[in-house]
Amino acid sequence: MDRRTTPANARAAHDSLRGQIEAPRFTAGEPAQVSLPLVDLLAAPGGARDRQLLLGDGFLVIDRHEGFAFGRAEKDGFCGYVAEAALAAPGAPTHWVAAPATHLYSAARVQAPERAGLSFGARLTVTGAAGIFSETTEGHVPTQHLRPLGEVFADPVEAAMLFLGTPYLWGGNSRSGIDCSGLVQAALLACGIACPGDSDLQQAIGEEVAEAELRRGDLLFWKGHVAMIVDATRMIHATGQFMQVVVEETRTAIDRIAAQDAGPVIARRRPR
Incomplete structure (x- = not known):
């Protein structure tokens, strides 16, 4: 099986693999969400980068061990390891970043210090509006840089x-x-x-x-x-x-x- 698309490591496997492989234990997995702007998805704990995940991406945790979580990225099924510190409890994103990049601001002012940079595709939970900014659970983002989930590009x-x-x-x-x-x-x-x-x-x-x-x-x-x-x-x-x-x-x-x-x-x- 391709390790990139197989939700199993030497310690645990997803329930969907019962009867297909042998594993020390099977689990339904623990839903989580990326809580940092950008995190590497690794081939092994502390190993080489396979891909990257963005803020708000869903991640199904299959196993936790020594500071790393093994699991499956919900957006594409890619399996690998991320630092546990990069994950949080799953939220309910409402919008995504549809500009090439944007910033999370500490307040709804263009002069406010930025908290982080976000890339195209990052997902956020919008809770309100303040002028040209959207209030989110992570900070303030220019509203023109966001689209509601489900509002997609045509091309x-x-x-x-x-x-x-x-x-x-x-x-x-x-x-x-x-x-x-x-x-x-x-x-x-x-x-x-x-x-x-x-x-x-x-x-x-x-x-x-x-x-x-x-x-x-x-x-x-x-x-x-x-x-x-x-x-x-x-x-x-x-x-x-x-x-x-x-x-x-x-x-x-x-x-x-x-x-x-x-x-x-x-x-x-x-x-x-």
């Missing part, structure tokens, strides 16, 4: 374009740093389209399309890389070649990637 390319110039970061999922699959996931989730966290997993979404039928929002896959079609000649992707999110001529990118021995395009998918 994933529009969402992806908000990340132009964002630094490349392996396993990144925020405006502070993002990788190719993180960019695609952020754009699709913003449109209400389910999307896994890694590019190889993303190859299973939607339907295969022919090269001649590619259109805006379709995905191109290489081994270990993914990009999104912008129009007939261009694509957008987060790439280590330029260490940022860029729009690039599609044919130029295909030729360059092939010349770097990364191989040809291996799939063309249309998310649904």
Whole structure:
């Protein structure tokens, strides 16, 4: 089983795996919520970053041990470890950050000290309004930077374009740093389209399309890389070649990637 999508470690497993694997114990899991602006989802306790989670993301805890919680990210099913200190009891988010980035302010004033920076996709519980700010359980946020949960983008390319110039970061999922699959996931989730966290997993979404039928929002896959079609000649992707999110001529990118021995395009998918 793929460890990234299997809610089990050496100490415990989710109830859904009963009869499929052996485990010291099975559990229904403990719902929790990310309480920090950004937290790494790790492959092992204190290990390498697989992905990142944002403020308000749901996390089903399967096991706790020595300061780390193992579990499953509710937004995409990705399993791994987060620091226990980054989790809190589950809340009831009402809005999400639909701007590339914003700040949590200590008061409803533009001059007020900021408490933290938040990325596109972070989830908040709005409790009231104060001028141009929304009052939340975490602080004050400019209302124009928020959308109610369920109010989504119509065009994933529009969402992806908000990340132009964002630094490349392996396993990144925020405006502070993002990788190719993180960019695609952020754009699709913003449109209400389910999307896994890694590019190889993303190859299973939607339907295969022919090269001649590619259109805006379709995905191109290489081994270990993914990009999104912008129009007939261009694509957008987060790439280590330029260490940022860029729009690039599609044919130029295909030729360059092939010349770097990364191989040809291996799939063309249309998310649904």
